[in-house]
Amino acid sequence: MTAVRPEHNAPGAQRNPAAVPHPHAGPRRRGGPRQRGGPRQRGGPRQRGGRPEWWALGLVYAGGLAVLALWWHGTSSVVGAAGWLTDAARITGLLAAYGCAVMLALMARVPALEGGVGTDRLARWHAAGGRYTVCLAVAHVLLVIWGYALTSRSDVIHQTGTLVFHYPEMLKGTLGTLLLFAVGIASMRAARRRLRYETWHLIHLGTYLAIFLVFSHQVANGAQFVGQPLAKAFWYALFIGVSLVLAWFRFVVPVARNLRHRMRVAEVRFESPGVVSVYVTGRRLDGLRAAPGQFFRWRFLVPGMWWAANPYSLSAPARDGLLRITVKASGDHSRALARLRPGTRIWAEGPYGALTEARRSRRGVLLLAGGVGITPLRTLFETMAGDVTLIYLARRPQDLALRGELDALAASSSAARRRVLCFVDDPSEYSLPLTPEALRAVVPDVAERDVYLCGPPGMADAAHRALRGAGVPGRRVHHESFEF
Ligand SMILES: Cc1cc2nc3c(=O)[nH]c(=O)nc-3n(C[C@H](O)[C@H](O)[C@H](O)COP(=O)(O)OP(=O)(O)OC[C@H]3O[C@@H](n4cnc5c(N)ncnc54)[C@H](O)[C@@H]3O)c2cc1C
Numbered sequence: 001m002t003a004v005r006p007e008h009n010a011p012g013a014q015r016n017p018a019a020v021p022h023p024h025a026g027p028r029r030r031g032g033p034r035q036r037g038g039p040r041q042r043g044g045p046r047q048r049g050g051r052p053e054w055w056a057l058g059l060v061y062a063g064g065l066a067v068l069a070l071w072w073h074g075t076s077s078v079v080g081a082a083g084w085l086t087d088a089a090r091i092t093g094l095l096a097a098y099g100c101a102v103m104l105a106l107m108a109r110v111p112a113l114e115g116g117v118g119t120d121r122l123a124r125w126h127a128a129g130g131r132y133t134v135c136l137a138v139a140h141v142l143l144v145i146w147g148y149a150l151t152s153r154s155d156v157i158h159q160t161g162t163l164v165f166h167y168p169e170m171l172k173g174t175l176g177t178l179l180l181f182a183v184g185i186a187s188m189r190a191a192r193r194r195l196r197y198e199t200w201h202l203i204h205l206g207t208y209l210a211i212f213l214v215f216s217h218q219v220a221n222g223a224q225f226v227g228q229p230l231a232k233a234f235w236y237a238l239f240i241g242v243s244l245v246l247a248w249f250r251f252v253v254p255v256a257r258n259l260r261h262r263m264r265v266a267e268v269r270f271e272s273p274g275v276v277s278v279y280v281t282g283r284r285l286d287g288l289r290a291a292p293g294q295f296f297r298w299r300f301l302v303p304g305m306w307w308a309a310n311p312y313s314l315s316a317p318a319r320d321g322l323l324r325i326t327v328k329a330s331g332d333h334s335r336a337l338a339r340l341r342p343g344t345r346i347w348a349e350g351p352y353g354a355l356t357e358a359r360r361s362r363r364g365v366l367l368l369a370g371g372v373g374i375t376p377l378r379t380l381f382e383t384m385a386g387d388v389t390l391i392y393l394a395r396r397p398q399d400l401a402l403r404g405e406l407d408a409l410a411a412s413s414s415a416a417r418r419r420v421l422c423f424v425d426d427p428s429e430y431s432l433p434l435t436p437e438a439l440r441a442v443v444p445d446v447a448e449r450d451v452y453l454c455g456p457p458g459m460a461d462a463a464h465r466a467l468r469g470a471g472v473p474g475r476r477v478h479h480e481s482f483e484f
Contacts, residue, residue: 051475052112052113052116052117052354053116053117053121055116056113056116056117060102063098063102064095064098067094067095067098068091068094068095070094070224070231070234071087071090071091071094071224073224073231074223074224074225074228074231075087075090075223075224081150082147082148082150082151083147084147085143085144085146085147085150086143086144086147086148086151088139088143088147089139089140089143089144089147090222090223090224092136092137092139092140092143093136093137093140093144093218093222094218094222094224095136096133096136096137096140096214097211097214097215097218097235098238099129099130099132099133099136100133100180100207100210100211100214101211101238101239101242102129103126103129103130103133103207104207104211104242104243104246105242105245105246106122106125106126106129107122107123107126107246108242108245108246108249108250109249109250109349109352110245110249111249114352114353114354115291115294115352115353115354115356115358116354117354118353118354118355118480119295119311119352119353119354119484120479120480120481120483120484121354123484127187130183130184130187131184133180134180134181134183134184137177137180137181137214138177138181140177141177144163145159145160145163148162148163167221168220168221169216169217169220169221170217170221172213172214172216172217173213173214173217173218173221175210175213176209176210176211176212176213176214176217177210177214179206179207179209179210179213180207180210180214182203182206183203183204183206183207183210186200186203186204187200187204198307198308211239215239218235219232219235219236254347254349257288257348257349258347258348260283260284260287261282261283261284261285261287261288261348262282262283262345263280263281263282263285263323263345263346263347263348264280264281264282264342264343264344264345264346265278265279265280265281265300265340265341265342265343265344265346266279266280266281266322266342267279267342268337268338268340268342270338271326271401271402272398272399272400272401273398273399274328274329275326275327275328275329275372275399275401276326276327276329276337276338277315277324277325277326277327278324278325278326278327278337278340279322279323279324280322280323280324280325280346280348281321281322282321282323282346285318285321285322285323286318288318288323288350288351289351290314290318290323290350290351291351291356291357291358292314292317292356292357292376292379292380292382292383292384293313293314293353293355293356293357293376293377293379293380293452293480294313294314294350294351294352294353294355294356294376295311295312295313295314295350295351295352295353295376296311296312296314296323296325296348296349296350296351296352297309297310297311297348297349297350297352298310298311298312298325298346298347298348299346299347299348299349300336300337300340300344300345300346301344301345301346301347302340302344304336305333305336306347308333309347309349310333310334311352311482311484312325312326312327312375313325313353313375313376313379313480314351314375314376314379315374315375315376315378315379315402316378316379316382317379317382317383325375326372326374326375326378326401326402327372328371328372328401353376353480354478354480355376355380355452355454355478355479355480356380357380357383357384359450359452359478360384360450361450361476362448362449362450362476363386363387364386364387364388364389364445364448364449364450365380365384365386365387365388365389365449365450365451365452366389366390366391366443366446366449366450366451366452367380367381367388367389367390367391367451367452368391368393368451368452368453368454368455368463368467369390369391369392369393369454369455370393370394370454370455370456370459370460370463371393371394371395371399371455371456371459372401372482373453373454373455373456373459373460373480373482374392374401374402374454375454376452376454376480377390377392377452377454378402378405378406380452381406381409381418381420382409386417387417387418388417388418388419389418389419389420389421389443389449390406390410390419390420390421391421391423391432391442391443392406392420392421392422392423393422393423393424393425393432393455393459394422394423394424394425395424395425396424396425396426397424397426397429399424400422400424403422406420406422407420421442434459434462434463434465434466435466435469436466436467436468436469436470436471438466439466439467439470440470446467446470446471446472447470447471447472449472449476450476450478451467451472451476451477451478452478452479453467453477453478453479453480454479454480454482456482457481457483460479460481464477464479
């Protein structure tokens with residue numbers, strides 16, 4: 001199939017009939033976007049000092065080596081099969097506990113990690129690391145039983161009973177490991193697909209109790225810690241440190257921010273079928289320093305919604321004391337937003353996310369949006385300087401939410417520098433197959449650009465393949481997934 005190249009007002013793509021002038025509905029003046037409150041506008045590519053994800057991973061691996069050094073330091077010799085098994089159990093136990101600390105740190109919402117590495121990537125690391133951690137914990141249990149059974153010349157069933165019921169703090173260790181195991185099972189793809197997000201999240205909170213139980217067992221029984229005050233101090237420092245970081249960024253900072261900004265719903269607007277924008281007002285919102293492309297977790301304090309905090313990206317730069325999100329109805333929470341009333345109190349956590357200008361390394365940018373993935377890219381489209389092309393894919397013309405204001409933004413700047421290209425699935429309209437040839441046909445210099453990508457998983461996978469085929473290196477594709 002060949003791509004058709006439309007003008008930015010492509011026929012077949014209808015303007016949103018509900019679009020009326022609003023503080024967020026377009027640029028404030030000709031000659032360039034303006035943004036108040038958020039990070040300063042930049043004129044072009046930014047120099048970056050290394051990739052934050054490499055630093056973060058380096059730190060995690062360095063910590064793992066320190067844990068191995070702790071085992072080495074506390075082990076004088078390993079003798080016989082029982083000795084090998086028991087020491088393998090010690091190593092796996094130490095690494096499993098270290099894994100727990102890392103998993104907590106990844107989810108602590110530390111701004112440097114959220115903004116540098118990206119929330120979706122942190123969630124992927126957390127999921128993969130969680131699997132390793134549970135496997136290490138299971139290996140620890142099996143190895144310790146086997147090693148002790150060999151040492152005491154008893155069978156493993158008898159040894160299991162002795163270990164669990166007669167060793168101090170071992171019941172705690174057993175319960176903690178079983179809880180970790182249950183969380184691991186609930187997080188497996190097959191199980192997670194069947195669970196509601198909220199149910200899965202509730203089960204996941206059991207991890208905190210599991211880690212507390214496992215920690216008590218480990219410092220009481222661990223051969224590396226008994227009679228080793230320095231090793232014990234190191235372990236306490238690690239876990240207390242992570243707990244403090246967690247409490248600070250997940251509790252103290254959000255409470256302080258919400259008390260300060262006191263956000264409320266200002267207005268709810270229809271954008272396209274099943275899509276609404278919620279305008280949010282509050283005190284000194286510029287103090288949130290939300291960068292274009294970032295998102296918040298929004299909790300609307302009304303019956304039936306207050307207990308869920310769902311992530312939605314800002315669909316316009318923070319301006320005139322207003323934030324805006326644009327949401328497609330896909331389930332209970334997103335559907336209920338259309339019924340929100342002005343004045344509804346909001347509890348929001350953020351800003352989070354790394355899909356920002358800070359990732360940019362080239363003057364030329366391609367923003368590639370699929371469906372409601374337009375929201376962060378709409379904000380970037382307004383605020384990014386230089387040569388910016390936005391490709392917006394949707395199923396049907398009427399699904400091209402925010403189309404009117406995108407056209408207005410494109411028209412407000414020099415046409416060659418800022419283009420909007422809209423495509424829909426229907427081949428009788430303008431459609432764009434996600435292939436290298438089609439991408440090169442609409443953006444000939446795509447290989448020289450940074451690409452910001454946000455859309456549903458199928459579209460994002462196809463886009464990744466097409467971009468790779470078109471010569472865009474992976475490090476210049478900045479992708480945010482709307483699924484954690
Ligand atoms: C970083 C990010 C930014 C997003 N920005 C937008 C946006 O601007 N506009 C928009 O329409 N959608 C956005 N989404 C998607 C949106 O969050 C989900 O569609 C919405 O939360 C679904 O909730 P629901 O109750 O309506 O549907 P459900 O059917 O209950 O949930 C559908 C799926 O949404 C996800 N989800 C549900 N609740 C949560 C939660 N509390 N935290 C994380 N994920 C959850 C889960 O993957 C779940 O399987 C974004 C998602 C992420 C991760």
